[in-house]
Amino acid sequence: MKHLPSIILASQSPRRKQLLESAEISFTIQVVPTEESFPSDMHPVDIPIHIAMQKAIVVHQLHQEPYPIVLAADTIVVIDQQILGKPKDANEAIQMLQLLSGRQHKVITGVVIMQGNKVVQFSDVTEVFFHELTNEQINFYVERYKPFDKAGSYAIQEWIGVVGIQKVVGDFYNVMGLPVSRVVQVLEQW
Amino acid sequence: MKHLPSIILASQSPRRKQLLESAEISFTIQVVPTEESFPSDMHPVDIPIHIAMQKAIVVHQLHQEPYPIVLAADTIVVIDQQILGKPKDANEAIQMLQLLSGRQHKVITGVVIMQGNKVVQFSDVTEVFFHELTNEQINFYVERYKPFDKAGSYAIQEWIGVVGIQKVVGDFYNVMGLPVSRVVQVLEQW
Numbered sequence: 001m002k003h004l005p006s007i008i009l010a011s012q013s014p015r016r017k018q019l020l021e022s023a024e025i026s027f028t029i030q031v032v033p034t035e036e037s038f039p040s041d042m043h044p045v046d047i048p049i050h051i052a053m054q055k056a057i058v059v060h061q062l063h064q065e066p067y068p069i070v071l072a073a074d075t076i077v078v079i080d081q082q083i084l085g086k087p088k089d090a091n092e093a094i095q096m097l098q099l100l101s102g103r104q105h106k107v108i109t110g111v112v113i114m115q116g117n118k119v120v121q122f123s124d125v126t127e128v129f130f131h132e133l134t135n136e137q138i139n140f141y142v143e144r145y146k147p148f149d150k151a152g153s154y155a156i157q158e159w160i161g162v163v164g165i166q167k168v169v170g171d172f173y174n175v176m177g178l179p180v181s182r183v184v185q186v187l188e189q190w
Numbered sequence: 191m192k193h194l195p196s197i198i199l200a201s202q203s204p205r206r207k208q209l210l211e212s213a214e215i216s217f218t219i220q221v222v223p224t225e226e227s228f229p230s231d232m233h234p235v236d237i238p239i240h241i242a243m244q245k246a247i248v249v250h251q252l253h254q255e256p257y258p259i260v261l262a263a264d265t266i267v268v269i270d271q272q273i274l275g276k277p278k279d280a281n282e283a284i285q286m287l288q289l290l291s292g293r294q295h296k297v298i299t300g301v302v303i304m305q306g307n308k309v310v311q312f313s314d315v316t317e318v319f320f321h322e323l324t325n326e327q328i329n330f331y332v333e334r335y336k337p338f339d340k341a342g343s344y345a346i347q348e349w350i351g352v353v354g355i356q357k358v359v360g361d362f363y364n365v366m367g368l369p370v371s372r373v374v375q376v377l378e379q380w
Binding site: 019022023024131156157158159162163164165166167168169170171172173180181184185 | 209212213214321346347348349352353354355356357358359360361362363370371374375
């Protein structure tokens with residue numbers, strides 16, 4: 001196999017870590033807390049790239065020449081032009097899942113890969129279709145799996161994803177938080 | 191959560207076992223070796239149900255009243271009307287992956303759920319799109335991951351699935367070997 005360059009992952013997400021491991025990309029993790037803010041008139045599809053850029057820059061700035069390759073990503077859930085981030089409590093998680101039940105939504109992950117003055121950025125969109133979820137299912141999931149660190153209040157690889165998702169259109173791993181195959185294509189050309 | 195009935199899984203696939211666990215379905219495993227044969231003029235979409243039915247019947251026959259619920263499944267890969275089963279060696283695995291490279295194919299899982307004279311059967315189709323795979327990638331995967339127990343010579347949750355798959359349309363877990371959310375819907379009504 002062609003040897004891919006080693007990178008710094010500017011994310012603490014255990015899912016992103018697991019995906020890079022599955023792709024056999026060697027990496028270390030370095031994170032600087034950022035605000036995750038964005039202009040209020042920004043188009044949803046641009047928001048995750050904007051946030052990922054902030055995450056990448058603050059980590060990249062910790063380094064000097066020769067600069068490492070820094071990878072940052074941010075994932076949002078969009079339904080009816082409304083952006084669902086991480087829920088602040090169980091009630092908000094329940095409301096989000098009631099909104100997603102029986103409907104299609106989009107999961108958008110923005111990716112920024114940066115080294116010195118070289119920057120590649122892209123976003124990837126996957127459509128996800130939930131079955132009708134009962135309130136019993138939603139309450140059970142929120143109480144048992146506590147999805148408070150997850151955009152849209154769910155993880156596709158957990159119980160609710162296995163039991164409640166009818167169909168996806170696009171990259172499944174993008175829904176988990178990183179469109180890995182596109183990341184690999186960028187790194188292969190790096 | 192509504193309590194789903196406990197079942198017997200008539201399959202030794204570690205992926206199906208893992209998916210039932212993720213769905214929190216309680217089960218035991220019981221397998222009787224079967225021939226996995228099918229009539230040569232059978233339409234591809236009917237083949238996995240036919241094989242799953244054979245697997246389910248031989249396990250169900252081991253039991254007496256009150257009969258348990260037996261679940262069996264079989265997964266095939268179809269490209270250009272050609273059915274790809276498990277490869278017999280590394281060369282055949284390499285040939286299958288070369289055939290799948292840069293193309294769309296279908297993964298079909300047939301499911302049979304049986305208890306006494308009550309039988310529910312269905313099949314689920316997911317489209318999978320591979321990026322162009324290099325020979326280097328294919329050789330690396332076959333040598334390192336030895337996908338000899340996998341229809342079509344790949345597992346979507348392994349390296350080649352993470353790095354090489356561009357898009358899926360349908361149920362991701364169906365590609366892993368079991369359309370779990372539809373199984374849950376059947377068991378909820380059982």
